Amino acid sequence: MFGRAWVLDPSTRLAQSTARGMIGEMADAEESSATRLRLAKDLSVPPERVFAAFVDAEQFRQWFGPAGFAVLDLRFDVVEGRDYRIAMKPPDGDVFHIRGTFLAVEAPLRLAYTFVYEQPDPDDQETVVTLTLEPTNPGTRLILHQGPFKTEPRRQLHRVGWTETLERLERALL
Numbered sequence: 001m002f003g004r005a006w007v008l009d010p011s012t013r014l015a016q017s018t019a020r021g022m023i024g025e026m027a028d029a030e031e032s033s034a035t036r037l038r039l040a041k042d043l044s045v046p047p048e049r050v051f052a053a054f055v056d057a058e059q060f061r062q063w064f065g066p067a068g069f070a071v072l073d074l075r076f077d078v079v080e081g082r083d084y085r086i087a088m089k090p091p092d093g094d095v096f097h098i099r100g101t102f103l104a105v106e107a108p109l110r111l112a113y114t115f116v117y118e119q120p121d122p123d124d125q126e127t128v129v130t131l132t133l134e135p136t137n138p139g140t141r142l143i144l145h146q147g148p149f150k151t152e153p154r155r156q157l158h159r160v161g162w163t164e165t166l167e168r169l170e171r172a173l174l
Contacts, residue, residue, distance in 0.1 A: 038143070042142075043141075043142060047109060050142060050173065055107070060074065072089050078111075079102060080105045084113070097117070100115050125150045127146050146162070
């Protein structure tokens with residue numbers, strides 16, 4: 001992507017060196033972002049309603065998961081430091097479990113927790129999910145960060161899963 005460093009004065013070695021250093025830093029940032037997922041979704045309801053959908057068990061079980069998935073069992077008390085466990089059933093497949101620990105609970109603007117499959121794929125590892133809810137006019141911008149992922153295919157799997165999940169959330173909030 002950055003094949004050549006462009007500088008205003010090619011005779012200035014300091015400028016060339018600085019440009020190469022900046023390019024290296026940008027490449028490092030791109031590499032680390034390749035293992036992370038970022039999604040944003042604009043919702044037409046206030047942050048308090050969005051936050052409640054993530055922390056109220058009855059609401060959560062109605063919309064959480066990709067299209068066709070069902071939450072069969074949910075054990076969570078959304079308190080910083082507490083663990084959670086979700087049993088999910090895909091449309092075609094066996095029940096699987098997700099578990100983790102709540103790292104930050106800052107109603108109604110931020111929620112962070114670890115995310116790991118109980119019987120992980122060899123390419124899975126524990127990740128951290130951070131949800132940030134920014135008030136907008138007339139609703140909320142939800143920003144989701146998750147990572148780091150071990151492989152690009154696992155990151156893409158979560159991109160698809162979260163995209164469908166956030167679409168279900170949007171419908172549930174209407």
